[in-house]
Amino acid sequence: MPGYFRNELPSDKLQTKVAAATGCKCMESFLLEFGEALKPVLGSVWLVLKSQVALTLGGTFFAAFAGAYGAHTITERHKRRQEWQREIRITNAAIMISFEICNSFLSLKKHHVKDLEFQYNRDKNSLVEFQNRRRNGQISPDTVFEFKANFKSLNPTTKPDEMLVKQVFEQISAGARAYALANTLIRTIESLNKSIARRNDLIDTWKKSPETLGSNLARFYFGFPDSLGNVDQRYPDSVKAICSLTDDCIFFSQLLCTDLADNGERLKKLLGKRAPNVKRPDFSKAVEEDLLPGPGHYEDWTRMFVKHGDL
Numbered sequence: 001m002p003g004y005f006r007n008e009l010p011s012d013k014l015q016t017k018v019a020a021a022t023g024c025k026c027m028e029s030f031l032l033e034f035g036e037a038l039k040p041v042l043g044s045v046w047l048v049l050k051s052q053v054a055l056t057l058g059g060t061f062f063a064a065f066a067g068a069y070g071a072h073t074i075t076e077r078h079k080r081r082q083e084w085q086r087e088i089r090i091t092n093a094a095i096m097i098s099f100e101i102c103n104s105f106l107s108l109k110k111h112h113v114k115d116l117e118f119q120y121n122r123d124k125n126s127l128v129e130f131q132n133r134r135r136n137g138q139i140s141p142d143t144v145f146e147f148k149a150n151f152k153s154l155n156p157t158t159k160p161d162e163m164l165v166k167q168v169f170e171q172i173s174a175g176a177r178a179y180a181l182a183n184t185l186i187r188t189i190e191s192l193n194k195s196i197a198r199r200n201d202l203i204d205t206w207k208k209s210p211e212t213l214g215s216n217l218a219r220f221y222f223g224f225p226d227s228l229g230n231v232d233q234r235y236p237d238s239v240k241a242i243c244s245l246t247d248d249c250i251f252f253s254q255l256l257c258t259d260l261a262d263n264g265e266r267l268k269k270l271l272g273k274r275a276p277n278v279k280r281p282d283f284s285k286a287v288e289e290d291l292l293p294g295p296g297h298y299e300d301w302t303r304m305f306v307k308h309g310d311l
Contacts, residue, residue, distance in 0.1 A: 081271060084267045084270055084271050084275075085271065085275070085276060087171065087172060087173065087267055088264050088267050088268065088271075088275065088276045088278060089276060090167050090171045090172060091167075091172055091174070091260050091261075091263055091264040091267070091278065092264065092276070092278065092279045093163075093167065094164055094167040094168060094172060094260050095257055095260045095261055095264070095278075095279050095280075095281065096279060097160075097163065097164040097167075098164065098253050098256045098257045098260060099253075099257050099281040101158075101160060101164075101185070101249075101253045102249075102250060102253035102254045102257060102281075102283075104157065104158065105157065105246055105249040105250045105253065106250060106286050106291050108154075108157065108246055109246050109247070109250065109291055110289065110291055112152070112154055113154075113242060113243055113246045114291075115150075116150055116152075116239065116242070116243070117239070117243045119150055120150065120239050123147045123148075123222075124222050126145075126147070127145055127147065127218060127222060127224075130143075130145045131145075145218065147218070149217065149221055151203045151206070151207065153199075153200045153203055153204075154196045154199070154200065154242070155196075156193040156196050156197065157189055157192060157193055157196070157249070159186070159189055159190070159193075160182070160185060160186055160189065164182065165182060165186070168182040168256075168260075169182065172260065172263060173263065174259055174260055174262075174263040175259070175263070175305075176305055177259055177305035178256060178259045178260060178263070180304075180305060181252050181255055181256040181259065182256060184252050184301075185249065185252040185253055185256060188245055188248045188249050188252060189249055191241070191245055192241075192242065192245035192246060192248075192249060195238050195241035195242045195245060196238075196242060198234070198238045199235065199238035199239065199242065202234060202235050202238065206220075219232070220232050220234075220235060221235055221236075222236060223235065223236035223237075247293035247297075248293075250291070250292060250293060251292075251293050251295075251297075251298055254283060254292065255302075257280075257281050261278055261279065261280040261281075264278030264279075265278050
């Protein structure tokens, strides 16, 4: 009857729902059957993986990998230690070359430059005092100022060994300041040799033609003006440059020794107990003889660089 079927679904929708339910059950049944079929296969794979052969092969592979990695690590560590040991030996050689250079300038200052500077300044101050006293009428205008000029020639200094330059720039990891010290030392030595040569040339000229000086020796020697106000500063400038540049060479070579020794100590700590000893020159005698220039004169230079390891 029409009223009895009022809430039922239409026949076409009912058929669709039944078909969908049937399809879901079929898919579920298929998955269950497929899983049951895979159990023997997966079990066999797991048994193979658990077998002694698989464990042996896996262990062998892991052992081979670990062994190769360990051997590589040991080889690299040994190679690195050999490089550090080699650098310490090269550093020691560079320290000794730097020390010899520094010692040569200490000797130059002790036996020649120090006396040259002291005598020159003493005689110049005496001449200034003499002129003031004569100007004030304390001594007769006819009185002649007498002094003994230092016309002793100086030998040019030796340039840094090429080996030192190669060691510092190519074989030692001492940092930027050590490179700058080596480069500055080379240029300073060249300037010192030029100043020495300039003074020697002036002395040779005066010795060959003493008549060209006559009574003007003091004027040329100390750089005082003549009656027209002309000043010849060649000799005073050469003396001043020799004294100043000698101190510069001492300072830069001594500081290079110190930086190289510090670099050697840094490498020694990395190597440990079996590390080679690092040579460190002793400048205590130079300090006692007042030959080392004060570091205060070089503060502007040293502030431009950070020592290796301070970063």
